[in-house]
Amino acid sequence: MNVFSLIGTVILVVLMLLPLRKKEHRTKTEIRKAIVRFAVVLGGITVIMVLGMGYFLALLVGVLVLILIDKKTYTKKRLLIYGSIILILGIGGYTVFRDNPTYVMNHLKKNPLTTSLYVTQNGEEVISYQSDIVRPLASTVKILIATEYAMQIGEGQLDKESMVTLDELKRYYFAGTDGGMHEAWLDSITSEGKIKNNAVTLQDVTKGMIVYSSNANTDYMIDLLGVDAINERAMTLGLTWHEEVYPIVGVSLIPSHIKTDGMNDKQLVQALKELPKDTYRSLAEELSAQLKAGTLDFEGAGADLSMDVQQVLSDRFIGATANDYGKLMAAISNDQLPPAATEVLRDLLEWPMEFNEGNKDRFTHLGMKGGNTVFVLTQALYAETLEGDKTEIVLLTDDLSDWQMGLLMRNLNSFVSKMIGDEDFRLTVQQNLTEK
Template sequence: MKRVTTITGIILIIIGIIYYLNVIKINEDKILQQIIKSDESSIVIFENGKEVLNKDGDDPLNIASIVKWFIAIEFADQVEKGIVDPNELVKSKTLNRFYVEETDGGAHRKWLDDVNKNKGQKLEEFTLEEVMRGMMIFSSNANTDFLIRLLGIENINHTIKHELGLTRQEPLYSFTGALLIPEYLSKEGYNNNKVYEEIKKMNDQEYQRMSQTVLEEINNDTRIKYDFDLHNKKTNRLWEDRLPKGTASELAVLMEKIRGDQIKNVAYLKKVLNRSKFGNNTLLYKEGNTERSKSISLFYEDQLSRKISVVVVLNNLNWYERKIVNRNFYPFIKKIMEDGTYIRKITNIIEDKEV
């Protein structure tokens, strides 16, 4: 018995060491390994205006909340045209119409806490500019859907195709509206199996229209939100699979256009969304997270005029890969931004693997 206990203890120690080395210990190269081994991953890097790495950048992948860039760009354009006043106030209860508990990783609550902390009091209304920042910095889906209604989904999608020239980018629609399609169909009398089959057989245009229909339903009657089944993995996975896809190549070019002031009213975006803690540096980025994906789209310019644009998209992650990616993703991105030799290293490794 004692021997069995000893052997069990040794096995547990070995498992613990393996888990530490693979999951807990920071190792930026784990992200590189994931990019190399997966057919559903891409990375594109521009350095000082030149593309230096492109691994599967033309493959359409789920870019999740990175699409919020397009909403922010449309917002800045309408501000410049005088259509939208960034100082106009929006009531908290208006935004809450579009908030569904436990569906955004706590993003909306974190934004509210941050704004209230900075203002030193609990606010009941916010400026449109604060709402836009909440969408971009904290990734509030409630703020996103409010802005989609304010700016017009047709205007946003027109900007994507015709102003930004992103011909491979799939059209946007309401995230929350799409998430609540099962509840909307249930309200119409469909049972669970029928709901899944109805959604599955919808073509892209029907699905997008239905998402916007449900968004309007939420705006008029919020009761549908409270029927949402957070644990229905079947329909939730279908929602994730149908999120708008885009390509890392087009997104990296977009980052370069923003960095180079080639987007309308881009100075406004840089002022409002700059996350750099150093006065002369500029860092703008948007992450995307779902249960099975991780992505980021950013540009960085330091006071030495080193200019970096990076897009990384990782799709179809299993639970173990997700743990490793979550642990190492931002150290990987940070090293790319700060260490030019690391860009050479990963470029050489990826190019050698592709030969």
């Protein structure tokens, strides 16, 4: 349960108990009603925390239970009213929350200034929609970092079985800057027994960057590989429009670093916007170095940034084109990289084949990495079916509202699935995105 859900629950409980503050309302009947309502709220909290039910659905179920246990409900008038409300909510809920892959297509079509889609199949470009526009990548950029890692493994510069201590990784960690992903990775490797003498393999560190999107692991890898080597690799691979990579945690520390006493949020936003690209990147590297050395002189950075500040950080995140990442995914899928590097990359990116056994009934290979900020949702993938058909898909979206983000995340998997396996759907998307 997130903080907003918790606040909403507390407010709901207070409103339920508020009538009892008056003595004349503290009758046995009203007290019993209050206890029942409180029990329903506690039950709702239980199903959210234990069963993982969505907060909105739990709220609807709770309201329905309260209606059903109220004796006044069972009159013709109230039954008609409540029945109509439930029917309207049911129809509305089905319309909004049903599996709807066309929502992604419609969002792309309606928002050409903030979206890109690049699709190839069996080496042929199928869709190139705004695919030459540089957009923020979010964590999808970690594919490039993983590629440089795989190349250095293949060249014998690194050993994927070398050990990295958790204490070393902790030097790159700053609480509140990756949505709890680093902790989730730590929980995973602990439960799988992969920690030996407080250390894990370099391959597992890199998997933490790809599968769990740990920013601490990412900045460790950037430092290990060398930021110049990563940026040079982008050019070598023909990623023409790829912006230079820099430490991700370091970026989230910039607002706290440049904020001065008395500076309000509007002034901070303006100051962030005015930082030249080179200065912005240098600050990210400098703050990352300070974090590693333990010499940062502020606390709580990145935890409570306003939406306006987060918008600037999102807009200024490392960018590239959908075309760039389409080339990269094709290079991996078509074994255009050295064999040793390809083997390492497939091990990193093809986690969906292990997480969902059903994928093995459909694909020989399925590799992907996505990313998101509050405003950005991105994904790059390659797929090879059991019949040998190969597809690469790169989707970049920006400037999303909460509503758009929720619906895109809900429908993205079904959109991708149909793009890979349904020729008619693929043709429909192609036609819709090429209409003038």
